[in-house]
């Protein structure tokens with residue numbers, strides 16, 4: 349049997365990516381520790397999902413289940429979803445309202461902060477049993493998360509990352525605030541899918557505007573995303589976060605479409621209500637896809653607004669958990685528009701289906717050739733911001749940050 | 757009011773054709789089983805139970821069904837696959853206006869070229885069936901799937 353050797357990054361740098369990082373179990377373990385359990389802010393939910401005191405939701409940071417609660421004082425807390433006693437999963441429901449979190453096994457109970465409040469038979473029964481004299485209840489609280497909230501979006505961490513604002517950087521923060529501008533959000537619903545691919549392939553996909561103008565025949569056919577449109581790719585200083593910003597065009601043939609094998613110029617919608625986008629943000633951008641290290645995609649495609657949370661499961665699989673939202677002050681027509689446009693983006697999306705399918709095919713390929721390397725050289729080998737879409741610069745920037753965090 | 761045996765048979769025939777068109781085609785005939793102003797929604801069970809309006813497929817007319825079919829056939833990139841619908845426990849109740857409320861279970865098995873068959877989706881149909889020009893058609897079809905976590909992608913309608 350071949351000896352397992354540690355991953356060595358190609359000397360070319362981030363313009364090449366070793367396929368091994370998509371399938372190696374030891375790399376995956378390192379990622380969970382260094383990235384998801386390290387100094388990063390993971391998206392965990394919306395304030396609108398837990399509006400009342402006692403509300404809670406269960407979500408994931410990396411592979412770990414966590415509980416996010418709203419305490420009696422209205423503050424948001426987070427803790428590990430496992431009992432301090434025998435490690436049993438505490439919450440079995442995705443959402444709910446509870447004053448105490450009681451373990452089903454021996455009924456240890458915790459409050460909204462994750463503090464241990466009750467241990468049955470702590471003093472024993474009829475003078476028999478019970479916890480040792482020196483058992484200190486206060487030292488068996490649940491592992492607590494750092495929690496931060498910005499304009500209704502909640503992030504949490506097992507570590508103590510820098511303040512969210514400086515974590516995101518100036519440009520990324522500005523675009524984050526463009527969608528989350530302080531208005532009350534309204535929850536429209538969820539869509540969840542288990543994608544048989546490595547979690548990084550999802551980030552690569554969203555950070556790569558080159559593919560969008562080729563693979564997504566639906567988008568290109570209807571002029572929603574095209575290589576000749578005015579656009580920008582912008583990263584933060586670390587390279588971990590990125591923005592793809594673009595503007596809608598026409599349904600017509602041009603230079604930018606001549607390389608597309610399957611363009612359907614003659615595709616006219618039978619019911620035009622499917623695509624009836626209206627301008628709703630002050631700038632002219634009609635698509636802004638923001639990727640926030642390590643687990644979030646913020647999507648504005650015309651009037652569909654969604655958060656896509658990445659939940660790695662194993663080297664070869666991740667869950668993509670979508671949360672669709674609008675604003676509490678949307679009128680009925682706007683809500684309907686958002687719901688109709690969601691046909692393009694979900695686990696059955698007319699556009700996003702291309703991505704989940706291609707990620708599966710990518711995993712099929714890289715799994716079988718771990719010693720080979722991939723090429724990431726569209727638009728050069730650098731990691732600068734760009735004002736066009738024919739580039740993989742944000743993928744290279746992502747791997748620059750990844751290598752730093754992973755020590756690779 | 758429950759259906760008489762003949763009505764029940766006609767209803768089951770509609771569901772048989774429905775499954776057949778999705779599994780074996782021609783897919784472009786599938787929209788003809790719906791009324792012009794139909795509603796077709798595919799909704800994860802948790803959204804349905806919490807009254808959240810998001811559907812992963814939302815068609816608000818036969819035209820939107822036609823657009824979905826055309827996208828599947830011409831614009832979406834996906835691995836070739838075979839689907840097999842199992843539709844059972846079909847129970848209809850006649851309404852005063854002549855329409856039929858229908859509840860049914862469904863199970864869709866998916867076969868990808870290199871994989872063992874797997875369950876793509878399981879759930880129930882909440883439908884309204886009406887008669888137009890002697891034909892039974894879906895006026896409303898809600899596909900509520902219990903299997904909230906979709907195994908990769910839903911390409912074909914359920």
Ligand SMILES: [Fe+2]
Nearest residue numbers: 553560564703
């Ligand atoms: Fe894409």
